[in-house]
Amino acid sequence: MQEIKRRSQKERSDTMRAALVAAGRDLFIRNGFAATGTPDIVAAAGVTRGALYHHFQDKTDLFAAVVEAEAEAIAAEIDASGSIGLTPRETLIQGGEAFLAAMRSPGRARLMLVEAPAVLGVDRLARIDAATGGRTLELALQEVGIEAPGPLAALLSAAYDRAALAIDLGQPPGPWRAALNHLVRGAIR
Amino acid sequence: MQEIKRRSQKERSDTMRAALVAAGRDLFIRNGFAATGTPDIVAAAGVTRGALYHHFQDKTDLFAAVVEAEAEAIAAEIDASGSIGLTPRETLIQGGEAFLAAMRSPGRARLMLVEAPAVLGVDRLARIDAATGGRTLELALQEVGIEAPGPLAALLSAAYDRAALAIDLGQPPGPWRAALNHLVRGAIR
DNA sequence: TTGCATACATACATCCTGTATGTTAATTAC
DNA sequence: GTAATTAACATACAGGATGTATGTATGCAA
Incomplete structure (x- = not known):
């Protein structure tokens, strides 16, 4: 019933990565790279910084994505x-x-x-x-x-x-x- | 005798400002804006951060200069x-x-x-x-x-x-x- | 020389980044 | 089916940078 718990690892990972990229894109476009902090990005994506640093090496790596x-x-x-x-x-x-x-x-x-x-x-x-x-x-x-x-x-x-x-x-x-x-x-x- | 102490305020201020700009230019060219910290700049100029923030509003203002x-x-x-x-x-x-x-x-x-x-x-x-x-x-x-x-x-x-x-x-x-x-x-x- | 303003130095609070560690859920091995 | 392992995050922490507030000494003006 609970399809949220039934997601596979890869699917979960992919959607999370995409969400981080989307949130980053939005904020980078609005405020620029320097003025955008990683707390802002993860807040916009509704997660914590742990997710970001699990999927990307650092803030620059997310920006590259x-x-x-x-x-x-x-x-x-x-x-x-x-x-x-x-x-x-x-x-x-x-x-x-x-x-x-x-x-x-x-x-x-x-x-x-x-x-x-x-x-x-x-x-x-x-x-x-x-x-x-x-x-x-x-x-x-x-x-x-x-x-x-x-x-x-x-x-x-x-x-x-x-x-x-x-x-x-x-x-x-x-x-x-x-x-x-x-x-x-x-x-x- | 001590010509260092005999400098006028304006002369002192001008040389200090020029020294900060010169040090900033050197480091900004070598390492870029983001990778250059204000401690690096004032260290290169042989002063403290107080001098920098006395002459410039912030790091970006120095960069503009x-x-x-x-x-x-x-x-x-x-x-x-x-x-x-x-x-x-x-x-x-x-x-x-x-x-x-x-x-x-x-x-x-x-x-x-x-x-x-x-x-x-x-x-x-x-x-x-x-x-x-x-x-x-x-x-x-x-x-x-x-x-x-x-x-x-x-x-x-x-x-x-x-x-x-x-x-x-x-x-x-x-x-x-x-x-x-x-x-x-x-x-x- | 007395008072004030300028030119810095020092000290402090805040924030951000990256890492280290902990926890939960999914996958694999048996 | 269960135990073990690993992936996907969350939490906690250490270090450094930025900007500001405060302190001090020197030049200048009355």
């Missing part, structure tokens, strides 16, 4: 809006639009583009979104015939990041989209 | 290398090169481009380097006839930031400079 989950969510949203049968340069522009759309989830830009590099380090974060879907831009540039697409992809990605941040901070998206289009079209000639 | 000083130093270096009598687009490229050169001071890129936005917030940091010399890029774009130079300047600035970071992380500068040239020339047609 939040960032990874967020990166996967972003990649999934972008993939979902990926229209097929476009020219390479159309794919480029459309992928950028999809990125901006995915980044309009409130606070997501600050979490992924400001907090994450500072907390996890630039290289570690780069590895995370390389593991999810960060190389699509590079491949698209290669399609349109750029010789060394790596650095240029990183630069354009940085430009998109900056635009997403500005929009997340409340600025109107129109001028940023226009400037991005200008930049991309100039880059692929 | 460090960032401001660094922004001024960067602006001064860029201004010093500013050749006159160039065409607007030459000025654009040359200014970018000067920025990259200024950013090769070890750890400076991470401090200003990763830590500072996270600790101070993007908007506050934007105000700081707008107060120093952050609008030169925007003016240069206006010179070459860009209609709305604001967003485009921000995007190109973000690209330069990304390149500076990559170079600071140890990557060879050549490909990044090439990609930046490609991007800028495409943007100004």
Whole structure:
């Protein structure tokens, strides 16, 4: 009868881990990493700090899990809006639009583009979104015939990041989209 | 005889403040903001925490002072290398090169481009380097006839930031400079 | 020189982090 | 089916950091 007591270990563990990640995501987005204490997180999840330190090595490790989950969510949203049968340069522009759309989830830009590099380090974060879907831009540039697409992809990605941040901070998206289009079209000639 | 005791209040205060900023800069660059404690800073400066909290409201306030000083130093270096009598687009490229050169001071890129936005917030940091010399890029774009130079300047600035970071992380500068040239020339047609 | 303000040093309270230990429930071994 | 083991947490503890409150000495002004 009591299905609460009948949960398997793995199921219990998975839901708890997910609850901690969800609570952490919420608070990290609202207050940032430094201003969010582990007591706040576990209180929001309705547990104690023992649960947190059982599932994660430390607070940074939980944050990394939040960032990874967020990166996967972003990649999934972008993939979902990926229209097929476009020219390479159309794919480029459309992928950028999809990125901006995915980044309009409130606070997501600050979490992924400001907090994450500072907390996890630039290289570690780069590895995370390389593991999810960060190389699509590079491949698209290669399609349109750029010789060394790596650095240029990183630069354009940085430009998109900056635009997403500005929009997340409340600025109107129109001028940023226009400037991005200008930049991309100039880059692929 | 004892010139130490003969210092005026203002002189004493100024040197102390400068010493704290210098010690803070050194440690923030080496270990980052979060991993640097106020005991470390005052120990490096040879004083106690009382001095720090007399001159600054809190640890973040000291960090802001460090960032401001660094922004001024960067602006001064860029201004010093500013050749006159160039065409607007030459000025654009040359200014970018000067920025990259200024950013090769070890750890400076991470401090200003990763830590500072996270600790101070993007908007506050934007105000700081707008107060120093952050609008030169925007003016240069206006010179070459860009209609709305604001967003485009921000995007190109973000690209330069990304390149500076990559170079600071140890990557060879050549490909990044090439990609930046490609991007800028495409943007100004 | 007397009084006050400035420039620090010292002492203290609070909070947070990470770890060590304890407890309960689920899984495995026999 | 029961004992033993392990996983999943909760509780308790130690260390350190931050910010503030208080104390002290020196410069400065009347």
